[in-house]
Structures are given as structure tokens and as C-alpha cells.
Amino acid sequence: MKRRWTLYDPRLAWMLVAPVLLLLIFFLVLPIAVMAGYTFFTFVTAGVETSALTTANWHEFLTDSYYSGFLLKTLRVGAITAALCGVLGYFPAYFIWATTFRHKWLLLLLLIVPFWISFTIRTFSWINILGEQGVINVALLKLGIINEPLPMLYNEGAVILGMLHFLLPYMILNVYVSLESIDRTLISAARSMGCTSAQAFREVTLPLSLPGLAAGLLLCFVLAAGSYVTPQLLGSGRDALFGNLIYDTIMGELNWPMGATLSIVLFIVLGLFAAVYTRYMGMSQIVKGLGG
Amino acid sequence: MKLTTTKRLERLHDRYANGDLSRRTFLTLTAAAAASAGLSMPWMGRALAAVQEVRFDGWGGTVQDAIDKFAFQPYTAKTKIKVVQGTFGDEDEIITKIKTAKPGDYQVIHSSGVNYYIKYVNAGLTSEINEANIPNMANVLQPMIEPFRKLTPKLSAVPYDYGTTGIAYNTKVISPEEAKEKGAALLLDKKYAGKVGGYSDMTTRVWYAALATGQDPNNLKDMDAIWAKVRETRDLAKKFWSSGAELMDLLSKGEIVVTDAWSGRVAALQDQGHPIGYLDPAGSYAWMEDMLILKGSPMAECEELINFMLDPATSIAVAEGQSYPPSLDPNKVKLTEKIEKLPAFDKTGTMKSLTFADPTYWATNEDAWTKQWNRISKGA
Numbered sequence: 198m199k200r201r202w203t204l205y206d207p208r209l210a211w212m213l214v215a216p217v218l219l220l221l222i223f224f225l226v227l228p229i230a231v232m233a234g235y236t237f238f239t240f241v242t243a244g245v246e247t248s249a250l251t252t253a254n255w256h257e258f259l260t261d262s263y264y265s266g267f268l269l270k271t272l273r274v275g276a277i278t279a280a281l282c283g284v285l286g287y288f289p290a291y292f293i294w295a296t297t298f299r300h301k302w303l304l305l306l307l308l309i310v311p312f313w314i315s316f317t318i319r320t321f322s323w324i325n326i327l328g329e330q331g332v333i334n335v336a337l338l339k340l341g342i343i344n345e346p347l348p349m350l351y352n353e354g355a356v357i358l359g360m361l362h363f364l365l366p367y368m369i370l371n372v373y374v375s376l377e378s379i380d381r382t383l384i385s386a387a388r389s390m391g392c393t394s395a396q397a398f399r400e401v402t403l404p405l406s407l408p409g410l411a412a413g414l415l416l417c418f419v420l421a422a423g424s425y426v427t428p429q430l431l432g433s434g435r436d437a438l439f440g441n442l443i444y445d446t447i448m449g450e451l452n453w454p455m456g457a458t459l460s461i462v463l464f465i466v467l468g469l470f471a472a473v474y475t476r477y478m479g480m481s482q483i484v485k486g487l488g489g
Numbered sequence: 490m491k492l493t494t495t496k497r498l499e500r501l502h503d504r505y506a507n508g509d510l511s512r513r514t515f516l517t518l519t520a521a522a523a524a525s526a527g528l529s530m531p532w533m534g535r536a537l538a539a540v541q542e543v544r545f546d547g548w549g550g551t552v553q554d555a556i557d558k559f560a561f562q563p564y565t566a567k568t569k570i571k572v573v574q575g576t577f578g579d580e581d582e583i584i585t586k587i588k589t590a591k592p593g594d595y596q597v598i599h600s601s602g603v604n605y606y607i608k609y610v611n612a613g614l615t616s617e618i619n620e621a622n623i624p625n626m627a628n629v630l631q632p633m634i635e636p637f638r639k640l641t642p643k644l645s646a647v648p649y650d651y652g653t654t655g656i657a658y659n660t661k662v663i664s665p666e667e668a669k670e671k672g673a674a675l676l677l678d679k680k681y682a683g684k685v686g687g688y689s690d691m692t693t694r695v696w697y698a699a700l701a702t703g704q705d706p707n708n709l710k711d712m713d714a715i716w717a718k719v720r721e722t723r724d725l726a727k728k729f730w731s732s733g734a735e736l737m738d739l740l741s742k743g744e745i746v747v748t749d750a751w752s753g754r755v756a757a758l759q760d761q762g763h764p765i766g767y768l769d770p771a772g773s774y775a776w777m778e779d780m781l782i783l784k785g786s787p788m789a790e791c792e793e794l795i796n797f798m799l800d801p802a803t804s805i806a807v808a809e810g811q812s813y814p815p816s817l818d819p820n821k822v823k824l825t826e827k828i829e830k831l832p833a834f835d836k837t838g839t840m841k842s843l844t845f846a847d848p849t850y851w852a853t854n855e856d857a858w859t860k861q862w863n864r865i866s867k868g869a
Binding site for chain 2: 242243244245263267324328329330348350351429433434435437441442445446447448449450451452
């Protein structure tokens, strides 16, 4: 007897999911698989490689402390950036959530406005702010506060600042979404049971908003650690991150097998962080945060 | 200009007559053309229609502006063939893109001379130019063509301009006398620590380290000393720039007061009124640039374009606009006073006053040295 379709038929579910699955396979899984295959190719000279299989690239990565040093530095900068995003992003998110301002949508719109401007231009703008002839130095010099321009550009601080600029909206949105899901009667209940405002925040609001904060931290960390443009524009060579190493290996040395190896390493390391987060927190919070 | 079938066949015949094609190939192609003409359908005419556009990729900024204004726009006006342009900051970047594209996606590259030519050759990206289609090549300096011909007797590129990477300095901070006295050593002067720049490129860094250690850049004996000097400059440097636009930005904004720099970009800054001086120290790094046609390109149209670009009137206008001397032989073509005053200009046409990198020597060491430079630039 022919089976009839039902509303929750697994076949229907597969059919609905199939287009996305195909997209994922062709545009995510397959490219990563090709990159993974490339890690075993043999580098001949700049721009030339053969498909003779070798483990030389992995051997070089695992035995050369230059790469592991860079990886640790990248994770450190990513962690600092994410932590700063957490500290600086929580308060605006809390303010937007708590405000009684009638046009709250306007505040949320302001968060999204920076995305209307090209990321590269936004990053370049810091050169005109932090540079020797930038707004800050010129103002301080004219006010007579300093005699020599402050070295604020082309260092790690500038790189982190640039990444904060880029990542802060992601953090604020994640925390805001998390705060929005809190049942406000819980706070009222805490207050009616004798909690001060600060205690109600510490005992109720903060713990319930932690999933959003954690999701923001993960997102900011992964994006910062995979960053390439910001260190390139606002940092010196010493402030390069792992992404710059990959770029130079592929684009500068034209050594695709080694570049692929480094790419897969970064993918695995950042993937591990995401996996650990998913294990304990679940991905739903990030999806909510990105969805607004 | 649309190339008609007749013209294509004439060119085919010319190539056969010049010995560029074997008799068998010539007959095969002619038969194919005849068959396609005889059996053609209405849609085939459109499909086989002449190329409507040529893809060009160059260095952007003032250089490409000049090429666009004085060569591409007049070319398009004359032939109706549009030149679609792209830019790159580093030529390795475009090589990567070419490798991942299908043949013909990228067609003409404003390439950095023989050092890079060898990379295209090794990667199998070069084409074979029919020089008969570029009659203006007769005016090009032979000393510029010869290094290319040594690598591939059948050329894939035509030299177009040349320049030097000398020392640029802010005249408000460094006097011309001091610059002349110290020369390349300015890049290592601790007095300017934190205000030094440099091109983020292995060849330039090693070249200037060679000058600083008194070695011949085309025959380095002590690489440890070279890397030590490269590190020394790195530690004094504020920023190693990676494009002409960034170089001009750093110098004009006063972020750096001394750097090695491309002569044409400095000339452009001087034209804009910035207080920037320039000098070529003894052994200054000279380079040439060429118009390279990639494999898979529409050869007839690309050759036509390059021939147009090499026309003396066009080439001189471009040279004046981009501030780099043209590859035209001054003994054959009367160049302008402005060009004769450009940095690096060689009035003899022998190029003996300029020190170019030996392509074979540098190609041999390129991989290892680039890797080492990339590490040093990141603090290793």
C-alpha cells in the first residue's frame, strides 16, 4: 500500500532541508575537504605544487615553534578583545533593555548603523583618529598637553581597538536578546522580597543574561581570532595574527599546501572552542543574537 | 576595434609566413575557419564575434589613473573595445587569483618585470605573443627586452616602464645634504627610530640590507649579516607599507620621515606639493615593469592594446602621468623634457647606469628568502 504524506513526515522534512544541506555540502564541506586535501600536497616553488602526497606541511607546523607561538598570540588577542567586548558591551545592552524611552527601536537602529559603512573604511578611519596627525594627537598638541605625538597607531592596542569597534555591536545584540527573554516579574518579585536594585541585578538579571554574554564572548572571540584586515591596517608586522600568517603564506610565498595547513589548523582550533561552547551552552543563543 | 574574420586570417597568414606557425597548424586553423564560415548559423556569428572587452589588472593609484586616462580611454574611443580594470597592491596577490580563475578571466597584467615573469612561467600562466602584431615593439629598449627573452624566447610580456626604489625623505626633518651623505644608511639611522618606513617586500628589504652591508645584491655572500640588517630596519620602522597608496599616505601624513620608495610615487607626491625629497643611493634597486598577456587571453585584441600603449604619443603621455620613464629607446624616440627629468631616467638607452636584480639568482633564492622575510617582518 502506498504511504501517504503526513504533516510531520520525515521524507517531507528531508525534502525541505535538502536545499540547505546541498548548499552546506557544496559551499562549506567540500571547500574545507579540498583545503584539507591540499595540506598533503607538495610545495615545489612559489605558485607551483604537485599532488605527490606528503606530511611535510603538518610536520613543519607541529615542529616549528614559530607557528604555535603565533597561534597562542592570536588566541590571547582574541580572548582580550572578547573580554573587553563583554565588559564594554554589557552596559549599553542593559541600558537599551532597561530604558523606558519610547523609541527604543532607534537605539537598536543606532547599533546597526555602522554596518551600513564598509568595514575597511571603518577600520581606515582609525588612522585619522589615532595617527600622528590624527584628531587626538593634533588636539592634545594644540592644547599643549603633549609635546610629541603619542604613538597610538600601528601597535597591538590599535588592533584591539579596531576589533572592538567592529565586534561590539555583536556583543550588545547578543546580551540584549538575552535580557529581553528575562521575565521582568522575576525582578519585581526579587524587589518585593527585599532585594535592592543592585541585589536584584546580581541575583536575577545577571545570571539569566549570562547565556547571551557567553554567546557574545564566543562570537567575538572567534571573529577576532580569525581577523585579518584589522591587524593588517592598524598594526605593524609584529601585531600580525594567525590570519595574516595564512595570507602571507598563500599570497606572499604562494605556498598553498602550507597555507592550507595553517587554515585547517585555525579552523580546527576555533571549531573546538565553538564545540565546547555548544556542549555546555547550546548554539541557540548565538542564533537568537544574530537574528536580533 | 573589432577584428574581422579577414583580418584574423591575414594575421594567421602573417604568423605562418614569419615561421610562428607550422604548416600543419596553419592549414588546420585555416580549414577550421573556412568550415566555420561555410557552416555558420546565425547565432554563431554572435558567438564568434570579436572580443568586446579586455581585462587589465594593475597597481592602481596614480599609476593606473595615468594608464587609464592616456591609454585606455583613447583606445576605447578608437576601437570600441572596453578595458575592464582591476587593481592589486601586491603582485603575488594577483598571481593567486589567476591560479584560481579559469584561463582568460585575467588577461593583461601590469607586472613587475623579470623577477615576477619567472613566476608566471613556472606556474604555466604565460602566453606566446606574436611580435609582428606589435610593431611599436621596435622602439622598445633592447636591454629591457633581452632579460625576458632569456627566460622565454617567445615573449609573453612587453617591457613598458621602469623606475627605482630609492630613498624618500621628509625635507622638513632631513636635509638634502644629510640624505646625500647618509644615503641608504638613513634607513638604519637610530635618530629616526619610529619614523622609518619601508616596502614590505623581500627583494627590497634584502636589497637594502645588501647595500648596508656592502655586498653585491646579485651575489650575496653573508646572509646572516643581511638578516641582521633586515631586523635592524624592522626594529626602527614604524610601518612597512604594502601598496603605493599606503606609501604616499604615510609620507604625506608625516607618519614616517624616511623610507625606501618607488620613484614615481615620490614624484607624484612632489607634484602635489609635499615636502618630500628623493635620492637614488649607489646601487639603488632598479626595476622594470611590463605588460604581460596571460594564457587563455584573446591574443589579437591584447596585442592590439599593447601596440596602442606603446605608440610613442601614448607611451610618453602615460610616462608623464605616472612619473615613470617609458620603455621607449631615447635614441629612437624623442622623449620630452619632463621625462628626461624623471628619477631613474637613463638617457643612454643602455640601462647600464641602473642595477637590476639578476632574475635567475633571485629566483633561485626567492622561496627561502621570502619565507624568512615573512617571519622577520612578524617579529621573529
